[in-house]
Amino acid sequence: xxxxxxxxxxxxxxxxxxxxxxxxxxxxxxxxxxxxxxxxxxxxxxxxxxxxxxxxxxxxxxxxxxxxxxxxxxxxxxxxxxxxxxxxxxxxxxxxxxxxxxxxxxxxxxxxxxxxxxxxxxxxxxxxxxxxxxxxxxxxxxxxxxxxxxxxxxxxxxxxxxxxxxxxxxxxxxxxxxxxxxxxxxxxxxxxxxxxxxxxxxxxxxxxxxxxxxxxxxxxxxxxxxxxxxxxxxxxxxxxxxxx
Amino acid sequence: xxxxxxxxxxxxxxxxxxxxxxxxxxxxxxxxxxxxxxxxxxxxxxxxxxxxxxxxxxxxxxxxxxxxxxxxxxxxxxxxxxxxxxxxxxxxxxxxxxxxxxxxxxxxxxxxxxxxxxxxxxxxxxxxxxxxxxxxxxxxxxxxxxxxxxxxxxxxxxxxxxxxxxxxxxxxxxxxxxxxxxxxxxxxxxxxxxxxxxxxxxxxxxxxxxxxxxxxxxxxxxxxxxxxxxxxxxxxxxxxxxxx
DNA sequence: GATCGTTTCAAACAAGCGTTTGAATATTTG
DNA sequence: CAAATATTCAAACGCTTGTTTGAAACGATC
Numbered sequence: 001x002x003x004x005x006x007x008x009x010x011x012x013x014x015x016x017x018x019x020x021x022x023x024x025x026x027x028x029x030x031x032x033x034x035x036x037x038x039x040x041x042x043x044x045x046x047x048x049x050x051x052x053x054x055x056x057x058x059x060x061x062x063x064x065x066x067x068x069x070x071x072x073x074x075x076x077x078x079x080x081x082x083x084x085x086x087x088x089x090x091x092x093x094x095x096x097x098x099x100x101x102x103x104x105x106x107x108x109x110x111x112x113x114x115x116x117x118x119x120x121x122x123x124x125x126x127x128x129x130x131x132x133x134x135x136x137x138x139x140x141x142x143x144x145x146x147x148x149x150x151x152x153x154x155x156x157x158x159x160x161x162x163x164x165x166x167x168x169x170x171x172x173x174x175x176x177x178x179x180x181x182x183x184x185x186x187x188x189x190x191x192x193x194x195x196x197x198x199x200x201x202x203x204x205x206x207x208x209x210x211x212x213x214x215x216x217x218x219x220x221x222x223x224x225x226x227x228x229x230x231x232x233x234x235x236x237x238x239x240x241x242x243x244x
Numbered sequence: 245x246x247x248x249x250x251x252x253x254x255x256x257x258x259x260x261x262x263x264x265x266x267x268x269x270x271x272x273x274x275x276x277x278x279x280x281x282x283x284x285x286x287x288x289x290x291x292x293x294x295x296x297x298x299x300x301x302x303x304x305x306x307x308x309x310x311x312x313x314x315x316x317x318x319x320x321x322x323x324x325x326x327x328x329x330x331x332x333x334x335x336x337x338x339x340x341x342x343x344x345x346x347x348x349x350x351x352x353x354x355x356x357x358x359x360x361x362x363x364x365x366x367x368x369x370x371x372x373x374x375x376x377x378x379x380x381x382x383x384x385x386x387x388x389x390x391x392x393x394x395x396x397x398x399x400x401x402x403x404x405x406x407x408x409x410x411x412x413x414x415x416x417x418x419x420x421x422x423x424x425x426x427x428x429x430x431x432x433x434x435x436x437x438x439x440x441x442x443x444x445x446x447x448x449x450x451x452x453x454x455x456x457x458x459x460x461x462x463x464x465x466x467x468x469x470x471x472x473x474x475x476x477x478x479x480x481x482x483x484x485x486x487x488x
Numbered sequence: 489g490a491t492c493g494t495t496t497c498a499a500a501c502a503a504g505c506g507t508t509t510g511a512a513t514a515t516t517t518g
Numbered sequence: 519c520a521a522a523t524a525t526t527c528a529a530a531c532g533c534t535t536g537t538t539t540g541a542a543a544c545g546a547t548c
Contacts, residue, residue, distance in 0.1 A: 006525080020366050024268040028506065038527050043507060045525090117364040120357070120417045122266050156441065159415075163445045166414025167407040173364045196455035197400065201407045204452020211440035250495080272536065282497050287537060289495090489548105496543070505534070514525065 007045050009035040015056050019110040023053060023126075054129055057118075060111050065137035067096045072140060083147040090202055093141050094168055095195065101172050102191035109172060116169030156210060164202045171198045251289050253279040259300050263354040267297060298373055301362075304355050309381035311340045316384060327391040334446055337385050338412055339439065345416050346435035353416060360413030400454060408446045415442045
């Protein structure tokens, strides 16, 4: 068995077991048994279990974020200088992710579920390298959203981005978590429909009227402030108008 | 030390450690050390570690869902037969949760973060009793939403409910997961502002125009079907009108 | 104040964990 | 083909895990 072969078998087995048992329950003995390789192979090829976890994420995340940025590039080139529509930006970021989740050959929904759940995990170790791996792509998308929504406070955009990540995470978790809401009357096998459903929801959330924030929550975001009494309604109006 | 005292100290210590280390990293030795009790006390008072985990959730979840249902009762009494506004339903379900997350004395944000992350965890054991603990409350809220949005397909409502749970989960995770989006330019300490932000987002998502589903995704949901060509736009319009 | 059931405690248990070792194979290189 | 390097393998390492044990300390009841 060639080196590349062993590495791949370990990565695939580890990913699959992480998805349906978690990092800690998936022992190296289980992983290597499923991969059909020797127990010591993990430490030989990856150095440690933590390094293996890291690599499981790296190989998929680099591909995912490459695709996202490629799509964003394409859209921005097409737009020839004009700011993108928010729906286009969401499509590039979340659409690509859902496409990956639907693609069995590229890790399938398993990896995306694993990813969504790892965001909120307490381990400093995993959050650290997720942040690193995401930094570049997220930065580009943040800028695109700022440009597309100049009237919306940047902090508000960041929060809504965060909320959208949560909605996507649960969307991809699918039936697993969904059976809390309803076991039977929901069909989570149709990924095309899921994409449309999630996209409508996300756009609705992103374009929602701005919240009535208590005065204390006002924060300098770099742009000129607006008279307080008018601010919310004005902003809400402008958001509703310029989107789609 | 009385029995009640030991039980409480263990529950509090376990909850705190589960929040910032996860179930598996929080060993019984760490938990009992933090609680200042003997290692064997956990198995004496709870029977096993799994039973302790279960009880950590039960005591807070029963309180949380009681509050939710109490609020829903109050609103329905006030409405005297008329269906509630979706915003009221969301306020009862998510508002109460965020209030609990802000209340340091009742477990604080820690427990809610733990709860949100446990939804998507792979362990059959945790998802099982979460579903049981939630079944009653979620059932009532589902019915309320069906009544409030008679024009929206029930399956769509269930999905959006699911998406909203994800957004709330990430909202409560707060800075922990948020630093993936942005470390500094966001203030997650103001829970009042967070409530307003999340509520706007959720309502926007819930009232979003219905998605254009591929024909195959059509599913019998018990209500009379509408002519396909008109369905989406019609429903979207009616949703936008009747909400707030 | 002795007796009884309850609760604490230190110690040990078997099992599983990630990792290391050194010899035995493959595979590549000269 | 031979030497050198890369990879596999079975076995063991030290450590941590959840759980059990039986004696000690406690608190209520008669």
